[in-house]
Amino acid sequence: YxxxxxxxxxxxxxxxxxxxxxxxxxxxVSYCKAEQDNLLVxxxxxxxxxxxxxxxxxxxxxxxxxxxxxxxxxxxxxxxxxxxxxxxxxxxxxxxxxxxxxxxxxxxxxxxxxxxxxxxxxxxxxxxxxxxxxxxxxxxxxxxxxxxxxxxxxxxxxxxxxxxxxxxxxxxxxxxxxxxxxxxxxxxxxxxxxxxxxxxxxxxxxxxxxxxxxxxxxxxxxxxxxxxxxxxxxxxxxxxxxxxxxxxxxxxxxxxxxxxxxxxxxxxxxxxxxxxxxxxxxxxxxxxxxxxxxxxxxxxxxxGRWEYHSRVLTSQSPQEICDDIIRGKLLDYLPQEVPYTVLQKTEMWEEGPSGELIILQNLLVPKETHVKMLIGVGGQLISKIAQEAGEDLMNIFLCDIRLKLCVKLKK
Structure with a gap:
């Protein structure tokens, strides 16, 4: 002291x-899985x-x-x-x-x-x-x-x-x-x-x-x-x-x-x-x-010997990072057991014309009430989750992120 x-x-x-x-x-972290995988090995x-x-x-x-x-x-x-x-x-x-x-x-x-x-x-x-x-x-x-x-x-x-x-x-x-x-x-x-x-x-x-x-x-x-x-x-x-x-x-x-x-x-x-x-x-x-x-x-x-290249920040793949960041937001904003029932499925992961990363992820829920709950009034809740998750991903990948989340009923 x-x-x-x-x-x-x-x-x-x-x-x-x-x-x-x-x-x-x-x-x-590279948003390209092949590049991240290559760096890890x-x-x-x-x-x-x-x-x-x-x-x-x-x-x-x-x-x-x-x-x-x-x-x-x-x-x-x-x-x-x-x-x-x-x-x-x-x-x-x-x-x-x-x-x-x-x-x-x-x-x-x-x-x-x-x-x-x-x-x-x-x-x-x-x-x-x-x-x-x-x-x-x-x-x-x-x-x-x-x-x-x-x-x-x-x-x-x-x-x-x-x-x-x-x-x-x-x-x-x-x-x-x-x-x-x-x-x-x-x-x-x-x-x-x-x-x-x-x-x-x-x-x-x-x-x-x-x-x-x-x-x-x-x-x-x-x-x-x-x-x-x-x-x-x-x-x-x-x-x-x-x-x-x-x-x-x-x-x-x-x-x-x-x-x-x-x-x-x-x-x-x-x-x-x-x-x-x-x-x-x-x-x-x-x-x-x-x-x-x-x-x-x-x-x-x-x-002792190093395990990773000096440019490695995490052992996770970019998709795993993305899924976890979104899941963390779902846990914060959805009540009780609801977020644990959401199934995440990435439909698009590609580089845009200006170098931005475009991500489209479907959020599959088991009940119609959960669909309404996750979307929120006027789509405000799902938009807020997408915005906050996108900002976190931008900090990790150091590039512009266009994240779109679609809520669907699980069939």
Whole structure:
């Protein structure tokens, strides 16, 4: 903490703007499937001494995994919505900077494959601290995943801290989510709920920083900010992962199997994980802290072969990206179970006379009432969905988009 403190940003303290937001400009994705496919199988243009880090972002549904992935990548390549099951497959995002390649797995909720230990380099556990009922505990599935692969280093990212009304709860949440232990060291954090002085109630920031000061003066690796990340963190507990081939891809749909059933029973009474190496705090409305997180991840990379060419941003095909972006809009604008019944079918995908991408997609629904619901009064809803999806696709493909959505009754 200090002049460049993450807490300053979280709690609304004015600060100088960073020189550059989220690093260099990310590459675009080609809307030509053949070109994207060719790039994915192209020999990586790695330097002489390449480094790589494979990160799985895990957390409860709607914790903000896809949003964080998009912010790290610099483009919205993964679908985002407030409803569950927005992410349907284990897509990969790729960040390449200088000699380092960072591969991000935007998982559909959780990872559950025994080959993870041979592929992954890092777990990033995301917790939405603005969610009242789950803010102080990791989900059983996340704990089960971490327990299955304790040899894989993990960090805790507390998301949407700016939406937390009582900032004084932050230290209590840190203690509960980490069981009071970070990077192998016990935290000496005084609970804010036990501080009753008037000065504390009037100025929670000062008290939080005081508590952190007392702790970090004796221990390192508690809260990462822009100044601390320059020093990096200890690599003694890091695992030297070997690069594996495509047969080691994680299968998100497979169920977790734990041989020792006693482990599962023990996890029922567990709320936190005492083996996190670092803690990060992110604000929902401010992306500055994401750059700090990104720098930290890049610094954790180990010597290893790149998997992708430096111009690759995602492992998805352009059509998959398009389908997911539209589906995310349907999930946002349609009520309850309706969006889950929509079948998407692309009828046209071609380049127009002026270089624009022309897309025609049919949305097939099972009921007449759903047709009217999706079209909206005077066609306003379907037009809004097409406009917003088109803008997102324009940002991904970096070309003009003409997107037309037709709603039809499924026969």
């Amino acid at each position: 200090g002049n460049n403190s993450a807490l300053d940003t979280i709690l609304g303290i004015s600060r100088e703007k960073t020189e550059c937001a989220l690093g260099q400009h990310p590459p675009s 192209h020999q990586p243009d790695e330097p002489e001494n390449p480094k790589v880090l494979r990160v799985a972002i895990i957390g409860a549904p709607n914790a903000g995994k896809s949003t964080l992935s998009n912010k790290l990548l610099g483009r919205k390549v993964f679908p985002v919505s407030k409803k569950v099951h927005t992410t349907r497959c284990n897509a990969r995002g790729v960040i390449t900077e200088e000699d380092t390649q960072l591969i991000i797995l935007d998982t559909p909720g959780l990872i559950s494959h025994t080959k993870a230990k041979r592929y992954l380099s890092q777990f990033l556990v995301l917790v939405d601290v603005s969610e009242r009922w789950t803010q102080n505990r990791l989900s059983p599935q996340v704990l089960q995943c971490l327990s299955q692969f304790p040899q894989i280093p993990s960090i805790l990212v507390m998301n949407k801290v700016d939406l937390l009304k009582r900032k004084a709860l932050l230290l209590d949440l840190v203690t509960e989510l980490t069981e009071g232990v970070v990077n192998g060291k016990k935290l000496k954090v005084k609970s804010m709920s036990k501080i009753h002085s008037d000065s504390t109630r009037n100025n929670p920031l000062q008290s939080i920083q005081t508590c952190l000061s007392e702790n970090t003066s004796k221990q390192s690796g508690y809260l990462q900010d822009a100044s601390e990340v320059q020093r990096g963190s200890s690599s003694d507990t890091s695992c030297n992962m070997r690069a594996s081939n495509s047969n080691h891809m994680l299968e998100g749909t497979e169920k977790v199997q734990i041989a020792n059933h006693q482990v599962s029973r023990d996890l029922k009474n567990k709320k936190g994980w005492p083996h996190f190496q670092e803690i990060f705090m992110l604000a929902a409305i401010n992306g500055e802290a994401v750059e700090t997180l990104k720098k930290y991840l890049l610094m954790q990379a180990k010597p």
